[in-house]
Amino acid sequence: MSGSLCWLRAASLLRGAPLRWGARPLSHAAAGDGSAPGGGGEGGRGSRESVERLVRAHPVVVFMKGNPAQPLCGFSNAVVQILRLHGVQDYQAYDVLQDPDLRQGIKNYSNWPTIPQVYLNGEFLGGCDILLQMHQNGDLVEELKKLGIRSALLDAEKDQDKK
Amino acid sequence: MLPARLLRQALPRPAPSFGYSTAGPAMEEKPVESSIRAKLLQALQPVHLEVLNESSMHAVPRGAETHFKVVIASQRFAGLPLLQRHRLVNEILQAELAGPVHALSIQAKTPQQWEENRSVSQSPGCLGGSKHDPHMATKLGSQG
Numbered sequence: 001m002s003g004s005l006c007w008l009r010a011a012s013l014l015r016g017a018p019l020r021w022g023a024r025p026l027s028h029a030a031a032g033d034g035s036a037p038g039g040g041g042e043g044g045r046g047s048r049e050s051v052e053r054l055v056r057a058h059p060v061v062v063f064m065k066g067n068p069a070q071p072l073c074g075f076s077n078a079v080v081q082i083l084r085l086h087g088v089q090d091y092q093a094y095d096v097l098q099d100p101d102l103r104q105g106i107k108n109y110s111n112w113p114t115i116p117q118v119y120l121n122g123e124f125l126g127g128c129d130i131l132l133q134m135h136q137n138g139d140l141v142e143e144l145k146k147l148g149i150r151s152a153l154l155d156a157e158k159d160q161d162k163k
Numbered sequence: 164m165l166p167a168r169l170l171r172q173a174l175p176r177p178a179p180s181f182g183y184s185t186a187g188p189a190m191e192e193k194p195v196e197s198s199i200r201a202k203l204l205q206a207l208q209p210v211h212l213e214v215l216n217e218s219s220m221h222a223v224p225r226g227a228e229t230h231f232k233v234v235i236a237s238q239r240f241a242g243l244p245l246l247q248r249h250r251l252v253n254e255i256l257q258a259e260l261a262g263p264v265h266a267l268s269i270q271a272k273t274p275q276q277w278e279e280n281r282s283v284s285q286s287p288g289c290l291g292g293s294k295h296d297p298h299m300a301t302k303l304g305s306q307g
Contacts, residue, residue, distance in 0.1 A: 065296070074287030075266065097296060113253055113260040114267060129269055130245050132284060 046105025055109075056122040059147045060091035063106050064116040068093050075128040076116045082135045086144060087152025121147055195228035195263050199256055203235060206255045210274045211236035213283075217268070221289040229302050232268040232286055236277035245271070265302045 044050065055061050060083070066072030068080045072095075083091060096103035096115055106117055110124040118125040120143055125131065134140040141151040193216070200214045213234040218227040233252065240248045248271035253260060260267060268286050 066290070072290055074290050075268075077290055078287045100297070111250075124246075126246050126249065128287070129284075130249060133245060136284075 044101055044105075045099060046101035046103075046108070048105070048109055051102070051105045051109040052122075054092070054094065055119040055124075058090075058092040059121055059149070060088055061119040062091060062093045062116060063096050063102070063119075064093055065095065065097050067095050072097060073115070075114075078128045079116045079118060079131055082131055082140070085135070085153065086140065086149075087155075088144065088149060120144075193228065195259060196231070199231060199233065199259055199264075202255050202259075203233065203252070207235060207237040207239045207251075209235045209237040211277055217266075217286055220286065221266075222291050223265075223299065223303065227303060228263055229265040229299070231264060231266070232270070232283075234270045234283050236272045236274050238274055240271050241273045263302055265296075265299065 062068075062076075062079055062083070064071060064073070064076035064079060066076060071077035071080050080093075094102060096106070103115070107113055110117055112124065112127065114127055116127055118127070118131055125134075125143070131140065134143065141153060144151050196214055196216055200212065203209065203212055203214070211234070213232075215232040215234070216228055217230045217232050219225070221230050223229050235252070239251065243251070249269050252269050252271060253267070256264070256267065270283055272280075
């Protein structure tokens with residue numbers, strides 16, 4: 001499966017139409033045809049303002065390679081799997097392989113050179129390594145709690161205690 | 164599905180005899196690795212440093228120097244949250260990251276943290292992303 005709705009989603013957000021990531025089958029979005037307003041540069045998809053809008057549009061935002069259903073990079077997959085473990089299902093994911101302007105834009109915005117990138121409540125959290133360490137040391141559960149998201153691992157622990 | 168090994172605390176690895184990974188074959192064969200090591204040594208004066216070329220785990224040509232893991236224990240990290248530690252390393256290796264290095268995994272600990280726990284998380288396996296990535300040609304091209 002190739003193609004991603006992420007480019008379409010980003011473009012639609014710029015136009016003000018709300019979108020939620022759902023389990024719709026992926027279609028071949030018109031990726032890279034530059035039909036979105038701006039198309040890079042000032043006011044374009046990769047501009048500071050555009051990226052800011054994207055990261056603030058949802059409590060959990062991930063810029064990755066591929067998409068959650070089919071990650072195209074081991075590090076991006078690790079982020080997806082960690083979020084899945086914590087029961088975080090409702091998050092915005094953007095496939096940077098479909099959008100070079102966005103890819104460069106988020107690197108400029110976060111001053112971070114690599115993908116994946118995770119944002120919580122509009123704030124850059126880090127990449128795969130940081131998310132993994134936060135998962136291992138329990139900090140991720142606390143950060144999700146601040147967003148009003150109860151980690152599924154807490155329920156898993158509860159079940160363990162009952163047995 | 165992510166392997167369980169990646170999610171468990173990594174198994175402890177035996178500490179090397181010396182603080183730094185030993186030099187391999189002629190350094191000029193591994194210019195990127197050498198540069199990374201030299202810069203981190205100079206900037207962070209680490210008590211422990213490993214520079215691991217993980218390119219062979221990814222869909223890139225043999226001998227490529229595009230994917231690295233660095234394991235560093237340095238007093239410079241004391242008092243710094245994780246994000247700032249990683250930013251410090253990114254800054255030191257800015258040229259490499261703008262050039263040949265496509266992926267950099269960082270494990271940054273203080274000397275005390277390293278003494279308490281010498282385990283290092285294994286990097287996830289490749290999902291072929293480099294094959295789909297238009298940037299890779301540039302990265303590989305810069306390695307001559």
